[in-house]
Amino acid sequence: MNIVMLGHNAAGKTTYVSLMYARMYEGIEGFGLRASAVDDHRVFIAAAEGIRWGRYPQPSDHRAVFDLVLQHGGRDVYPFTWRDYRGGALNEHVRDSPQAAELHEDLKAADAILVFADAHRLATDARGDREARRIISHVQRALDAPRTGNAVVLVLLTKCDLVDFGRASVGERVTAPFGELLNATDSDEKVVGGLIPVACGPRPRNIELPVLLCLYYGLTNRVTALQSMIDNHMRDARDRAEHDTLLNRWISRAVGEQSHADRVNALWHAAKQEYDRLTPLLDPARQLKRYLDRAMGAVS
Numbered sequence: 001m002n003i004v005m006l007g008h009n010a011a012g013k014t015t016y017v018s019l020m021y022a023r024m025y026e027g028i029e030g031f032g033l034r035a036s037a038v039d040d041h042r043v044f045i046a047a048a049e050g051i052r053w054g055r056y057p058q059p060s061d062h063r064a065v066f067d068l069v070l071q072h073g074g075r076d077v078y079p080f081t082w083r084d085y086r087g088g089a090l091n092e093h094v095r096d097s098p099q100a101a102e103l104h105e106d107l108k109a110a111d112a113i114l115v116f117a118d119a120h121r122l123a124t125d126a127r128g129d130r131e132a133r134r135i136i137s138h139v140q141r142a143l144d145a146p147r148t149g150n151a152v153v154l155v156l157l158t159k160c161d162l163v164d165f166g167r168a169s170v171g172e173r174v175t176a177p178f179g180e181l182l183n184a185t186d187s188d189e190k191v192v193g194g195l196i197p198v199a200c201g202p203r204p205r206n207i208e209l210p211v212l213l214c215l216y217y218g219l220t221n222r223v224t225a226l227q228s229m230i231d232n233h234m235r236d237a238r239d240r241a242e243h244d245t246l247l248n249r250w251i252s253r254a255v256g257e258q259s260h261a262d263r264v265n266a267l268w269h270a271a272k273q274e275y276d277r278l279t280p281l282l283d284p285a286r287q288l289k290r291y292l293d294r295a296m297g298a299v300s
Helices: 013-026 038-052 087-091 098-109 119-124 126-144 168-187 208-242 246-255 260-297
Strands: 002-007 031-035 064-072 075-084 112-118 151-158 191-197
Touching: 002 013, 002 098, 002 126, 013 031, 013 038, 013 075, 013 208, 031 038, 031 260, 064 260, 075 208, 075 260, 098 126, 112 119, 112 126, 112 168, 112 208, 119 126, 119 151, 119 168, 126 151, 126 168, 151 168, 151 208, 168 191, 191 208, 208 260, 246 260
Parallel strands: 002 075, 002 112, 112 151, 151 191
Antiparallel strands: 031 064, 064 075
């Protein structure tokens, strides 16, 4: 699974991923996270500790790629890739900037896109609205490209603890830039969309929900794909079995070709392999859904 996060400078991407990783590494109802690279783990944990004391990491100034693994019950369950881009790439033209071109390609190939928007800036500065709409244009362009699978698009309103969402005018101003995008995801069966307020300071809020939502849909997509392959193998095996005769076995052996019986065995073996890959995902997917049903109901 490929997850891409993007947002303008100071939107809180680097802070978020550090806190999110540390929170997930500690564990949430049997789920955890680990980094494939030890150095990434150390950087995330050190940054999260600094944030808890009010020391925030510097914004990312380059493209970063992290290989992470979702764990359940201490066992690796689902690997995924997390991609981060410096905010400046959003303002550069694809023809002039290799990183802008890379961003566009990564967005088209992404299974999940996390859009970071500074809620306080949106509420207090008109430039925040223009920046948010520029990000949305990148996302919509990527979603308009041909897509083979489903996608998740989540808008993360960072620094939500600095905004009074109780005032209707403020809430409308903060969420206005994303209305068209979220309406489009509602009408597209292949895209799941949503908006989540997050706080990434010493008292973090909702930081685990975006990544767990992405991973839930990634897991369920993987389960569906594996089940489809198993069904196809079993159907083909049954069709081949109907044509399995002693004559076919003798002729196939004589000419050095695979008989219907050989093909049936190969198909059943392939189905068993896919089933072995599927089984460890079922319980984590069910438990993750139960957790998210409760957690999303309490989002504030």
